[in-house]
Amino acid sequence: MTDSDARFPASAPSRGPRALIFETGSPESRCVVAPELDVPDVPLDTVLAGCARVQAPVLPHVTEGEIARHYHHLASMNFGVDSGSYPLGSCTMKYNPRLNEDVCRLEGFASLHPYQPVGTIQGALGLMVGLADALAEITGLPGVTLQPAAGAHGEFTAIMMFRAYHTANGDPRKRIVIPDAAHGTNPATVAMAGYDVTTIASDARGAVDLDALRAALDTDVAALMLTNPNTLGLFDPNIVAITEAVHAVGALAYCDGANMNAIMGKARPGDMGFDAMHINLHKTFSTPHGGGGPGAGPVCVTAALAPFLPGPLPVRLDDGTFSVGWTEHSIGRVRSSFGNFGVFVRAYAYVLALGGDGLRAASEQAVLSANYMKEKLKGTYPLPYDRPCMHEFVLSGARLRKEFGVHTLDVAKRLLDYGIHPPTIYFPLIVDESIMFEPTETESLEDLDRMIEVMLTIAGEAASDPDLLHGAPYSTPVRRLDEARAVKQPDLRWRPSSAR
Amino acid sequence: MLRAVGATEIDELFDSVPEAVRLGRPLDLPDGLTEMETAFALRALADANTPTTALVSFAGAGCYDHYVPSIVDHVVRRPEFFTAYTPYQPEVSQGTLQNIYEFQTMICELTGMDVGNASMYDGATAFVEAALMASRVTKRHKVIVAGSVHPEWRVVLRTYAASGNIEVVTCPVADGVVPIAAAAALMDDSTAALLVSSPNFLGHLEDLAALGEVAHAAGALFVVSVNPILSGVLEPPSSFGADIVVGEGQPLGNPMSLGGPGLGFFACREAHLRQLPGRIVGRTVDVDGRGAFVLTMQTREQHIRRERATSNICSNHALNALAAAVYLSAVGVEGLAGVGRACVAKAHYLRDALLATGKFDAPYSAPFAHEFALRYKGDPAVMHSEMLGRGFLAGVDLGTIDPGMDGLVLFAVTEKRTRAEMDSFAGEVASL
Numbered sequence: 062m063t064d065s066d067a068r069f070p071a072s073a074p075s076r077g078p079r080a081l082i083f084e085t086g087s088p089e090s091r092c093v094v095a096p097e098l099d100v101p102d103v104p105l106d107t108v109l110a111g112c113a114r115v116q117a118p119v120l121p122h123v124t125e126g127e128i129a130r131h132y133h134h135l136a137s138m139n140f141g142v143d144s145g146s147y148p149l150g151s152c153t154m155k156y157n158p159r160l161n162e163d164v165c166r167l168e169g170f171a172s173l174h175p176y177q178p179v180g181t182i183q184g185a186l187g188l189m190v191g192l193a194d195a196l197a198e199i200t201g202l203p204g205v206t207l208q209p210a211a212g213a214h215g216e217f218t219a220i221m222m223f224r225a226y227h228t229a230n231g232d233p234r235k236r237i238v239i240p241d242a243a244h245g246t247n248p249a250t251v252a253m254a255g256y257d258v259t260t261i262a263s264d265a266r267g268a269v270d271l272d273a274l275r276a277a278l279d280t281d282v283a284a285l286m287l288t289n290p291n292t293l294g295l296f297d298p299n300i301v302a303i304t305e306a307v308h309a310v311g312a313l314a315y316c317d318g319a320n321m322n323a324i325m326g327k328a329r330p331g332d333m334g335f336d337a338m339h340i341n342l343h344k345t346f347s348t349p350h351g352g353g354g355p356g357a358g359p360v361c362v363t364a365a366l367a368p369f370l371p372g373p374l375p376v377r378l379d380d381g382t383f384s385v386g387w388t389e390h391s392i393g394r395v396r397s398s399f400g401n402f403g404v405f406v407r408a409y410a411y412v413l414a415l416g417g418d419g420l421r422a423a424s425e426q427a428v429l430s431a432n433y434m435k436e437k438l439k440g441t442y443p444l445p446y447d448r449p450c451m452h453e454f455v456l457s458g459a460r461l462r463k464e465f466g467v468h469t470l471d472v473a474k475r476l477l478d479y480g481i482h483p484p485t486i487y488f489p490l491i492v493d494e495s496i497m498f499e500p501t502e503t504e505s506l507e508d509l510d511r512m513i514e515v516m517l518t519i520a521g522e523a524a525s526d527p528d529l530l531h532g533a534p535y536s537t538p539v540r541r542l543d544e545a546r547a548v549k550q551p552d553l554r555w556r557p558s559s560a561r
Numbered sequence: 562m563l564r565a566v567g568a569t570e571i572d573e574l575f576d577s578v579p580e581a582v583r584l585g586r587p588l589d590l591p592d593g594l595t596e597m598e599t600a601f602a603l604r605a606l607a608d609a610n611t612p613t614t615a616l617v618s619f620a621g622a623g624c625y626d627h628y629v630p631s632i633v634d635h636v637v638r639r640p641e642f643f644t645a646y647t648p649y650q651p652e653v654s655q656g657t658l659q660n661i662y663e664f665q666t667m668i669c670e671l672t673g674m675d676v677g678n679a680s681m682y683d684g685a686t687a688f689v690e691a692a693l694m695a696s697r698v699t700k701r702h703k704v705i706v707a708g709s710v711h712p713e714w715r716v717v718l719r720t721y722a723a724s725g726n727i728e729v730v731t732c733p734v735a736d737g738v739v740p741i742a743a744a745a746a747l748m749d750d751s752t753a754a755l756l757v758s759s760p761n762f763l764g765h766l767e768d769l770a771a772l773g774e775v776a777h778a779a780g781a782l783f784v785v786s787v788n789p790i791l792s793g794v795l796e797p798p799s800s801f802g803a804d805i806v807v808g809e810g811q812p813l814g815n816p817m818s819l820g821g822p823g824l825g826f827f828a829c830r831e832a833h834l835r836q837l838p839g840r841i842v843g844r845t846v847d848v849d850g851r852g853a854f855v856l857t858m859q860t861r862e863q864h865i866r867r868e869r870a871t872s873n874i875c876s877n878h879a880l881n882a883l884a885a886a887v888y889l890s891a892v893g894v895e896g897l898a899g900v901g902r903a904c905v906a907k908a909h910y911l912r913d914a915l916l917a918t919g920k921f922d923a924p925y926s927a928p929f930a931h932e933f934a935l936r937y938k939g940d941p942a943v944m945h946s947e948m949l950g951r952g953f954l955a956g957v958d959l960g961t962i963d964p965g966m967d968g969l970v971l972f973a974v975t976e977k978r979t980r981a982e983m984d985s986f987a988g989e990v991a992s993l
Contacts, residue, residue, distance in 0.1 A: 078655065078852050082663050082890055092891040093630045095899025099980040100910040105794055105902065108909060110766050110928035112796045118670035120897065121890040125632050128890050132636040132660075139656035141644030149646055157644050160596050165818075166634070169607025174620045175820030176957045177611070178949065184609030185819055198589050210682035210822070213863070213873045221723060249863035249873035253693075255724030258868045296577040326588045327575055333582045351880030352657035353647040353679070353840065355822035371720065393720030397623060397685045397713045397809070398820025410603050416593030425571045432566040432574055449566075449574055477652055488864075506562065532848075537652040539853040547845035547857040551834065553676050554666040 077538045079134045083555050086123035093125075119557045138538040139352070140482055146508050148434075150453045150485035150497025151244070151292060153322045153344030158414070161348070161407035170406050175398040179384050186383035189375040189399065192409045196340055196361055199420065200318075201331025204367030206374065207359045208400040212319060213246040215339025215358030216286070218395050220254040222337065222362065222369040223284050223313050225392050229369075234283035234312070240269055242292045242489040247317060256283060263491055267293040267446035269303050278310045288317040289333070290324065292489040292497070293446050294431065294453035304334025313337065313366075321345045322501070323428055323451035326421025330361075337362040346408035357404040371395050426502035427452040430509055434500055437513045441520045445492050452501070458494035467523040469494040471530035474541065475522065478534045479515045613817070617982045618954040619911070621932050621973020622762070622962075623684070623711050624820050625812045627790060627900065628977050629884075630891040633814045637884050647840075647876065651855045652847075657879060658854035661842040664886040671792035671889075672806040673799025674828035679840035680882040681874065684809025685717040687825030688756065688786055690838045690872060691805045692718060694829070695754035695782040696727050697836050697871070703727070704754045705747045708734040709761035710786065712963050718756075727753070737763045737925035737934070741771045748779035754805075758786040759798075763971065764908075764932030765925065766795075773802030789813055789826065789885075791930055793898030794905060805829045814888025815881050824881035835861065838872035903976040904931035911974050911983045918991035920944075924969070932973040934959065934966075941970050944993060951989050 106113040123131070141147075147154035165171065173182055193205035209215040220237070227233045237251045238259045248258045259277050264270040269287065278285075285307045290296045297303065304314045316330040316338035322345045330338045342348045343356030350356065362370065371394050372387035415423060428451050435444065435454040442456035458469035473483035473496075485497040500509055522529050534540060568574060575583070594602065618626050637643065641656060648654030648661075661679045668677035681687040692704045706715055708731050715731065722729045732744050732755075739757060748755065755776035759767040769785060776783035784805045785798035790812035798806045811823030829837060835858070843857035863870040892900060908931040915921050921935040937944055941958045948955040956973070959966035974983070 079659070081659070081666075082886075083666065091893060091895070092632070093893075093896050095892070095896050095903060095976065098903055098906055100906050100983075102902070103906045103909050105905065108905060108928060109795060109930065112766055112769070114792070114794055114796050114898075115800075117894050117898065118667075118792060118797075120667065120670065120892075120894040122893055123890055125630075125891065128632050128636070128887060131890075132639070132656075132887065135656035135659055136636075136639040136641035137656070138653075138659075139641040139645050140650070140653035141641050143640040143644050147646070152646055154646060157640075160600055162638065162643075164600065164603040164607070166816075167604065167607040168612045168614045169604075169610045170612075171816040171818050172612035172614045172626075173610055173819040174613055174618060174626065174817050174954065175624050176620055176622055176962070177613075177954065178945070181611040181949070182819065184606035187609065188606050195590055210686070210878075211874075211876045213875050214682060214686075217873060221720065224723065245862075245864040245867045245870070246873050246875055248868035249866070249870040252868040252870070253721075253724060253726070253873050255726050296575075298577055298579060301579060301581055324578070326584060328578050328582050328584055332584070349643045349880075350646045351643050351878070352645045352654075352883070353879035354876040355682075355824075355878045355881060356876060392723065393716045394713060395686075395720060396683050396717060396821075397711075398683075401822040402819035403816070403822055406603070410599055412590070413594050413602055414596065414599045417588030417590035419593040420588060420590070425574075428574050429562055429566070429571060432568075433562045436566050449577060451577075473650070474652070477650065482646075482653065483650060534652050538655050539652055539847040539851055540849055542651050542847050542853050542855045543845045544855055544857070547843040547855050548860075551676075551857065552844040553834075553841060553857075554662070554669050556666075 081555050082121045082123060082131050085131055086121060086127045088122050090122045090124045090127060092123060092128060145480045145482065146504055146512050147482040148484050148498045148500045148512060149482060150499040151319050153499060153501060155347050155501040156503040157347055157349040158411065161410045164410050165403045165406040183383055186375040188409050189405055190377050190383060192405050195412045196359055199325055200338060200361040201329030202338065202361035203364055204362040204370055205359060206370045207405055208371050208395055209339065209358040209360060210396055210401055211354060211356050212339055212341045212358045213250060214395060215360045216246060216250040217253055218371060219315055219337040219339060219360045220250055221392050222366055224254060225369045225390060226366055227283055229390060235281045237283055238277045238285045240287060242491050243286065243288060244317060244319065247286045267295050268297045268299060271299055271302060274303060275306055278306060278312065280310055282310060282312045284313045284315050286315045286317060288319055290320045290451040293455050294450040295446060295448055296451055300333045319344065320452065323424055325424040326417060327424055336366055342404055342408040347411045348404045348407040355401050355404055357401040423502045430500040430502060430504060434498055434509055434513060438516055441517055442496060453497060453499035455489065455492050456496040457492050458496055461523045462494055465523045465527045467527050467530050469496055471533060472519055475519050475530050475533040476515065478536045481512055481515055613954060616952055616954045617986060619956045619972045619974060620954050622957045622971050623809060624817050625973060625975055626817060626977060627812050627975050629814050630888065632891055633884050633887045636887045637880060642883060643880055648856060651853065655854060658842050660883050660886055661879065662844060662854050664882045665842060667886055667889050668826045668828050671789050672828045673797030674806050675831040676834050677826060677828035678837055679842055679879065680877040681825030681827055681839055682878060683821065683823050683825045684786065684807065685714040687807040687827045688714050689718050689721045690827060691784045691807050692727055692754055692756060694805065694836050694838060695784060698782060698833050699753045701751050701753035703730060703751045704756060705730050705732050705744065705752055707732050707739045707757040709737065709739055709763060710756065710758045711762045737765045737927045738767050739772060741768060741775060744772055745775045748775060748781060750780065752779050752781040754782040754784050756784040760788060760930045760932060763925065763934045764929040765927040766930060769798060769801035777802060791901045793894065794901035810885050813885035815884050822878055822881055824878035824885060836871055839874050840877045900976045904974060907978055908933060908974040911972060914983055914987040915990065918987055920990055932971060934969045934971045936968050937970050941968060947993060948989060953986050
């Protein structure tokens, strides 16, 4: 459209950037007014020992209507699972059932205080025990803490339990082995837990190189951290040999549970020889990602590690009632209260709705959908590790770069113009120009076919008009951003002095 | 679809799973339920609880029952917000990103600090991240934590410190606050930070000005945790030399939800920006020159820096931060001050009323804001249970949290409590 296009008045509402909420409204605007005091007022500076606030903070002056419009506009600039296909690899962007959003808001859940007597939270404790029991069955690991707030937090929790376990055996050990395909959280977690990282290369099939693993293992090694299925979407065929080798030197095996959506009801990490894993309730168990959180990262462990679980743990007593307990050698706690309880309610509703067979069917469909897309795309976008995949697969954009000078980033940005959220890109690091698709089981065949068709169309555009892709996206609320400027000239907050 | 992938059975797709580790049986879980059955099952569990909405609650201790304006949840329930991922694709994430930028601004305004991050898991983990950041900034190993900080937070700090990355020393408490001399005696040239909370766990205000001087005299950072609902009435920690300010943001527009999810907030001085943990959003421009927002300073983070990252954290509590930002927009500066003033005035009213019953002693004389501890002259567990039967959640029986605080009951009063409820509560306690 041009500036003079009469169909679009100059004063039409913008789909693009909007004024900050601080720049909205007027000094007279009010929304919620505090009620009149029904007790005697107190001299604040006296009761607060001279610490009463002198200069008030600057907050927005807006009416409820202005708030509604501001956030409506912000929402309109966002893309969620409801907006369209969201095949973000390793993130499991499945549909978030609406019932779960309703039940977590029931007063009997939302209006509970964490220090209420256990007799008044029997339903909440029972829900947490029920969820923990289900996770234990699904993972084959009987000890469960729901407390960690996210996957990385779960990793940290488990590695600190490993430290406590090894320390109890007389030696905390020094190193943790991680394959080069691992998520960045794994090495970052290891550093936070006070261990050194030893990285090992993957083999030609994208799996753990057994020789490299054996060479890295000695009695200084506390653990191996492994994602299985791995970040290429491949199940490691040597998994039993791997965990046996780890155990042979007295180390423990940790499973990064990011990819659990591939194997529910099909195989269990506990049966593979893993000692601990985390579950991302916000991936596998359909709780919404919330634009970056809150999620939840429960940790499941073997019976041998269970005495080290953080507390407090909801427990079922012999008389069928519920209480709260601590384990003998608990590492302590990794956050306040029980964890992200509101997320547990949603996840438990999901488990109840699907049941055991439904969870297995969800994994089967997720794997089928990924293989379907992989087969249709691998002729156009090379598939460096060409094996049947689990719930996700990793293509390479290297051919488009070599032949047309088009990068994976360009393909991703062009997808936005077609109303599809890009897959995960440039991860894992072991694939050149990587494109990681995870369609999930909740995309219909029609959705899958459309994603395939669009990816093929974009490959054609790359050949015929590479600059079209270099400039994409065109139809989004804003276009490509100057990220270097954001770093060089940090503007991290609005200041009252910069007001209009 | 099976034909397209060259398979006849779904199980062929799982051929790479070794026979030895295939489950080979159905999961031992109940059959799936219809939506109606699921709704009824969850309703039954909810009904097996007694929510604070069915009680008159004086429970606080880190989780608070404030009024949440209706508009807050209407915004939070927009699927464009709650079904989105972390805003890695800024072109289609401007809603999440702009909100975080506005949230960062609000946190800076409340705390008086220069820069804030996009939020963290909760107050306790933000507190720990502050200790770890202070250690990185000062290249020192030891942190001094006030014994008046929330006991759960101190346990979390100790749990993280088992990594060996930091050493934690607890400063003793007298009259419910940190004695300046006691803090000063613990500081030395290996101290990275002095960490305090004000109001502290018992609701008391610490002498932040003096404690800040103690920290800085030793070359350590001064870390202060605050309750943001009081930011309209209490001077911000920046006025007392705080280097890092953290806290639990749940009181701002988030339901208690048994203690989670809430949000942690984290703010610091500009000089320490590059050591900040967590997500940060910055403002920049797009190729057409339009103002826009993006995740920035990412070279601090795990997906780039791996084991050399400032933290392993790769999420925030964006949806809870959204609730907090909408809350602060809805109440505005007068509303926030009004809520704070109401909480303080009502807490002082209740304390006087409870002392007048003759059933309590006042063990502390330190100034307090909206929460206070009294010693019950009988068995607090009996009192608590008896009052529950009469429809009151009689604060938090501190002996159940820490045997060292046996006999103490911690009362919090929010703007939701009325004079009639407090009079009724005091009357019922008097009749025990």
